[in-house]
Amino acid sequence: SIRNFRLTRDIVVEVVSVGSSSMFRSGLAVVAAIMLNSIAGNYSDSVLAGIGVSNKIMMFPFSIILGFGNGFQPVAGFNWGAKRYDRVKESYRFSSKVAFWGGAVMAAVCILFADKLIILFAGTDEEMRRIGAFAIITQSIALPIHAWVAIVNMYCIGLGNARGAFILATARQGTCFLPILYPLAWIFGAYGVGSVQAAADVLTILLAIPILRSVNKKL
Numbered sequence: 001s002i003r004n005f006r007l008t009r010d011i012v013v014e015v016v017s018v019g020s021s022s023m024f025r026s027g028l029a030v031v032a033a034i035m036l037n038s039i040a041g042n043y044s045d046s047v048l049a050g051i052g053v054s055n056k057i058m059m060f061p062f063s064i065i066l067g068f069g070n071g072f073q074p075v076a077g078f079n080w081g082a083k084r085y086d087r088v089k090e091s092y093r094f095s096s097k098v099a100f101w102g103g104a105v106m107a108a109v110c111i112l113f114a115d116k117l118i119i120l121f122a123g124t125d126e127e128m129r130r131i132g133a134f135a136i137i138t139q140s141i142a143l144p145i146h147a148w149v150a151i152v153n154m155y156c157i158g159l160g161n162a163r164g165a166f167i168l169a170t171a172r173q174g175t176c177f178l179p180i181l182y183p184l185a186w187i188f189g190a191y192g193v194g195s196v197q198a199a200a201d202v203l204t205i206l207l208a209i210p211i212l213r214s215v216n217k218k219l
Contacts, residue, residue, distance in 0.1 A: 017162035021169035050132030076158030103147030
């Protein structure tokens with residue numbers, strides 16, 4: 001009954017604080033895409049198309065990782081609430097291993113078929129094929145790292161660590177992405193634009209490790 005519904009400050013604050021990480025992740029993804037496309041378009045239409053297609057292709061393994069993380073999150077959260085900290089730790093260890101090695105397998109497949117995947121969209125555009133395949137390969141190399149950081153992010157969300165969840169959710173296409181976008185493009189040109197997402201994924205480790213230590217210390 002609606003009469004039994006009450007707004008409790010503590011619950012509202014927790015929902016908003018933890019949920020804000022997902023909101024900002026989505027918002028930063030749009031900002032990052034706009035800036036990336038703007039820079040890529042300055043080189044040529046082929047570079048812009050290659051970067052765009054490679055990012056769309058990599059959405060497949062990224063979505064699988066995110067889906068797996070969304071499955072892990074409530075397991076950690078429910079057991080945290082039930083004070084079954086042994087299960088929280090066990091679920092994290094299991095999910096980390098599966099995400100990392102699953103990411104490695106998907107990365108190997110993407111690297112192996114990078115050129116063939118781009119050819120499906122590039123046709124005879126040699127520059128688009130070259131830049132697109134390069135972007136797929138670099139993002140694939142960083143894919144196991146991205147998978148592990150995603151699990152740490154979901155770990156923080158499940159345990160109600162809003163600060164850690166926010167930092168990690170906004171790192172990949174925010175704090176670790178935006179500052180290096182222009183320097184890489186300036187130094188390495190189109191290939192710098194093609195590698196910026198992979199570089200940002202690697203940099204997220206610098207944030208994920210101390211956050212994970214803090215969460216485990218709390219456990």
